[in-house]
Amino acid sequence: MAKDPFNTPADRIRGVLKYWKAYLAVAAVLLVVTERNLIANEGKDHLVTGVVERVDIAAGKPRATVRLGEAQEAVVALPTGTPCHAGSKIRLVRHDNVSQHDFRPADPPCAS
Structure with missing residues (x-):
């Protein structure tokens, strides 16, 4: 069986980093929600x-x-x-x- 030339560690990292804008948006939403005490606030x-x-x-x-x-x-x-x-x-x-x-x-x- 032939080895896939696009299955190197660098290609896998690039595949994850392709969606960096989505990860940044999710992190920003979580930061705002926790900063404003909208989830599970202790009071x-x-x-x-x-x-x-x-x-x-x-x-x-x-x-x-x-x-x-x-x-x-x-x-x-x-x-x-x-x-x-x-x-x-x-x-x-x-x-x-x-x-x-x-x-x-x-x-x-x-x-x-």
Whole structure:
């Protein structure tokens, strides 16, 4: 059987490098997507401020209903002994990920 003259290592490398523009385009898209955190992002934390509307006890633990602006409200569990009351300002940590926002009280959540 005759040996193929176009099956040398250099020819195989040239065959792969023939599509270098496509490889560059795919790499650019992947770089942009990962840089903008569009895939599998771990989430980010932000410090937000709100006003406590009411404090009540559920399952033996205090929780507060907090107004975070005109249209957003959150219910957060408070640490025991927190001096929060209706009308006080509270600091919350907002954890964002792709599908939802979670809130938890900052340390310390309410000013005394």
